[in-house]
Amino acid sequence: xxxxxxxxxxxxxxxxxxxxxxxxxxxxxxxxxxxxxxxxxxxxxxxxxxxxxxxxxxxxxxxxxxxxxxxxxxxxxxxxxxx
Amino acid sequence: xxxxxxxxxxxxxxxxxxxxxxxxxxxxxxxxxxxxxxxxxxxxxxxxxxxxxxxxxxxxxxxxxxxxxxxxxxxxxxxxxxx
Numbered sequence: 676x677x678x679x680x681x682x683x684x685x686x687x688x689x690x691x692x693x694x695x696x697x698x699x700x701x702x703x704x705x706x707x708x709x710x711x712x713x714x715x716x717x718x719x720x721x722x723x724x725x726x727x728x729x730x731x732x733x734x735x736x737x738x739x740x741x742x743x744x745x746x747x748x749x750x751x752x753x754x755x756x757x758x
Numbered sequence: 759x760x761x762x763x764x765x766x767x768x769x770x771x772x773x774x775x776x777x778x779x780x781x782x783x784x785x786x787x788x789x790x791x792x793x794x795x796x797x798x799x800x801x802x803x804x805x806x807x808x809x810x811x812x813x814x815x816x817x818x819x820x821x822x823x824x825x826x827x828x829x830x831x832x833x834x835x836x837x838x839x840x841x
Binding site (some may be wrong): 678681682684685686687688689691692693694695696698699700703705706707709710712713714716717719720721722723724726727730731740758 | 761764765767768769770771772774775776777778779781782783786788789790791792793795797799800802803804805806807809810813814823835
């Protein structure tokens with residue numbers, strides 16, 4: 676269905692949008708302008724959404740939020756290492 | 759239900775996490791380390807999710823993604839103005 680496709684495409688783009696940030700931070704080795712608190716709260720929210728996806732056995736919610744967790748976790752790692 | 763509460767709390771935290779980034783960029787007037795492409799793709803994804811929430815008449819999806827759009831739109835505005 677077209678409506679579901681719009682929802683999936685939107686969700687995938689929201690997750691994919693993290694990749695250019697990870698790439699930029701990795702290449703520039705500079706993360707001064709990134710908010711540490713943003714990534715801590717974000718990862719905590721993603722943990723809850725992964726738990727939610729698991730509890731309601733929803734594959735897309737699980738996969739999307741796990742993907743976001745991996746990329747955002749990498750950005751947080753860069754933030755903690757490149758001051 | 760506890761399960762629904764976990765889902766809502768996770769979603770709210772994911773949106774709220776944008777606020778410290780907006781605050782930091784606004785205060786520091788520095789957005790060099792933020793990826794422009796990240797915010798363009800992100801806003802496009804949020805537009806699709808708002809359309810999805812509207813099409814399936816889902817209030818929480820609509821409100822959460824509209825909130826994210828406002829905050830992320832503000833960060834993009836700062837990114838375009840503070841080089």
